[in-house]
Amino acid sequence: MKPLQRVQExxxxxxxxxxxxxxxxxxxxxxxxxxxxxxxxxxxxxxxxNFLMDLTAVDYLFYAGGRIQKEFRFEVVYHFFSLKxxxxxxxxxxxxxxxxxxxxxxxxWASANWYEREVWDxxxxxxxxxxxxxxxxxxxxxVGHALRKDYPVNKRQPLIGPQN
Amino acid sequence: xxxxxxxxxxFTSKLNDALGWARKFSIFQYPFVTACCGMEYxxxxxxxxxxxxxxxxxxxxxxxxxxxxxxxGTISHKMAPVLKTVHDQMCDPKWVVAFGVCTCTGGFYDNxxxxxxxxxxxxxxxxxxxxxxxPENVLDGLMKLQDKIxxxxxSRTLYxxxxxIGRPAELAQGYTIEGHIKHIESVS
Ligand code: SF4
Numbered sequence: 001m002k003p004l005q006r007v008q009e010x011x012x013x014x015x016x017x018x019x020x021x022x023x024x025x026x027x028x029x030x031x032x033x034x035x036x037x038x039x040x041x042x043x044x045x046x047x048x049x050n051f052l053m054d055l056t057a058v059d060y061l062f063y064a065g066g067r068i069q070k071e072f073r074f075e076v077v078y079h080f081f082s083l084k085x086x087x088x089x090x091x092x093x094x095x096x097x098x099x100x101x102x103x104x105x106x107x108x109w110a111s112a113n114w115y116e117r118e119v120w121d122x123x124x125x126x127x128x129x130x131x132x133x134x135x136x137x138x139x140x141x142x143v144g145h146a147l148r149k150d151y152p153v154n155k156r157q158p159l160i161g162p163q164n
Numbered sequence: 165x166x167x168x169x170x171x172x173x174x175f176t177s178k179l180n181d182a183l184g185w186a187r188k189f190s191i192f193q194y195p196f197v198t199a200c201c202g203m204e205y206x207x208x209x210x211x212x213x214x215x216x217x218x219x220x221x222x223x224x225x226x227x228x229x230x231x232x233x234x235x236x237g238t239i240s241h242k243m244a245p246v247l248k249t250v251h252d253q254m255c256d257p258k259w260v261v262a263f264g265v266c267t268c269t270g271g272f273y274d275n276x277x278x279x280x281x282x283x284x285x286x287x288x289x290x291x292x293x294x295x296x297x298x299p300e301n302v303l304d305g306l307m308k309l310q311d312k313i314x315x316x317x318x319s320r321t322l323y324x325x326x327x328x329i330g331r332p333a334e335l336a337q338g339y340t341i342e343g344h345i346k347h348i349e350s351v352s
Contacts, residue, residue, distance in 0.1 A: 138277070139242045146276045155276065158241045160248055161285045162325055 003047050003082075003089045011037055016094070026090040028075075034093055035103045041080055041089065042108050049080035049089065052105065055115035057095075057123045061149040073097040074125060078105070095125055104130040122147035180316060187231070187257070188310040189219035194230035196250060199237030201264035204296035213299040218306050227253040232309065233286075238266040239279045251286040257318060259289045259309060263302070268293050269335050283323040283331055291335055 004025035008015060014033035019026050029037055041049040055078050060070040072094035081088050093102055104127040105112040116127040117136040124145035127133060135142065139159060144151055156163050197205060209215050209223075216222070224230040227250045239247055251260065262282055265271040268291045270280030282288060289312055292305035312318075323330035 137242075151276070153275075156241075157276070158244065158279070160244050161279065 001046075003041070003049075003087055006044070006047060007037060007040070007089070010040060024090060025088070026092065028092045028094065031093050031095065031102050034091070035105075037091065038078075038105055038108055046085070047082065048084050049082045051081040051083055052078065052109035052111050052115070053081045053088075054079040055105070055112055055119065057119045057125055059123060059147065059149045070094075074100055074123060076102055076119065076125060100125040101128055102126075103128050106130055121145065124148065181314075184314040184316055188313040191218070191220035191232050191306075191309075191313075192222060192224045192230045193220055193232045193234050194225070194227050194250070194254070195223050195234045195236055196247060197234075197236045198239060198243060199264075199266065201237045201266070201296040204299065204302070205234065205236045205263060208299040208302045213303065215303070215306065218303070218310065220306060227251075228255060230254060231258050233258065233260045234263055235260065235267045235282050236263040238264075238271070238273060239282050239285075240277045241279055242277070244279050244285055247282065248285050257316075259313065259318060260286055261290045261292065261305065261309060262288045263292050263305075264297060265293045265295045269331075271295060280325065281323060281331070281335075284325060285322070287319040287321055288323075289317075289319045291332060293335065 002025060004018060004020060004027060007027055008018060011029070011033060014030045014037065015027050016030060017028040027037075041047050055076070058075045058077060059073065060068075060075065061073055063070060074095040074097070076093045076095055078091040078093075079088065080091070095102055100123070102125065104116055106116065106127075106129070113130070113132070114136060116130055117132070117134060119125050120127065120130075120133050121135040121137050122145055134140075138146065141159060142157055144155075195202075195205060207213065209221065214221070220232070227233070231254070233251055233254060235247065251258075260282075262268045266273065266278070267282045268288075270278055272295075274280070279285065290305045290309045292302055294301050297305075321330045
């Protein structure tokens with residue numbers, strides 16, 4: 001049975017949407033169920049997703065030139081891989097603009113720590129329960145979040161030297 | 165040093181020449197390598213192109229013991245204070261080489277994170293553009309640097325992006341996509 005089917009059976013109420021374009025199995029889930037689903041993915045023996053390959057976010061402001069309005073501005077995207085079974089799954093969690101916050105996965109996959117710091121740095125999405133949520137790429141003096149679509153493309157915040 | 169630079173004294177001017185000659189063939193470089201240009205820098209340093217022919221084969225990894233700062237690779241705003249500190253720590257006389265177009269003008273990076281040319285923070289003596297520059301290009305720059313050292317010249321000025329003063333005219337434009345297309349059309 002495909003991992004996506006397993007998740008769908010187990011958490012049918014928490015899944016907003018699924019698709020599997022060219023075999024890339026994807027589930028868009030409710031934020032409240034993230035921890036439960038992640039734990040299920042990791043700890044079920046026949047799924048055994050022991051590898052968090054990627055964790056990033058998308059900002060849908062001005063999506064498709066502003067023609068498409070999404071209900072929630074951000075989406076946090078997780079890519080999981082099982083080294084044992086050689087299968088993958090992708091989870092997407094919609095995040096609201098007013099309170100951008102999702103649960104941390106640090107306790108399940110240690111690699112989530114730095115990924116989540118990067119997402120905080122670049123998109124300003126907080127991770128509830130993260131042990132050390134600081135900027136990871138930009139300096140502490142940097143104001144704003146550089147990959148948000150409303151960050152001005154020519155805004156510069158040099159530490160030393162002229163504004164260029 | 166005032167008696168050394170006195171222009172009326174024949175002997176001391178010859179001494180300056182001798183000092184310049186000695187300095188230009190014993191370049192102790194500090195490689196400040198941050199990005200992809202570092203590979204080309206290593207290629208230039210290895211036996212095929214062999215920078216050591218010019219007396220510049222021995223990198224020192226302490227700024228206090230070096231007299232040429234090779235800035236090799238993209239400098240981000242986060243890195244800029246470190247670069248400035250390293251430059252401040254070097255003893256006079258010192259020279260700076262901007263290696264690669266990222267350090268010369270910022271190159272194609274025009275974004276929130278990249279310094280648009282290290283000459284906005286520290287004075288630059290030799291610009292070696294290219295992404296990355298060919299080793300021949302680097303050696304050419306090195307020989308130009310040797311000329312400068314022989315003459316005892318050092319750059320002391322910074323580039324000001326508002327007035328656009330302080331950078332060679334060929335680089336002052338910086339990278340633009342229109343300029344790039346024009347260049348491609350002109351050479352093909
Ligand atoms: S000039 Fe090109 S090769 Fe050199 S650091 Fe910049 S991007 Fe890399």
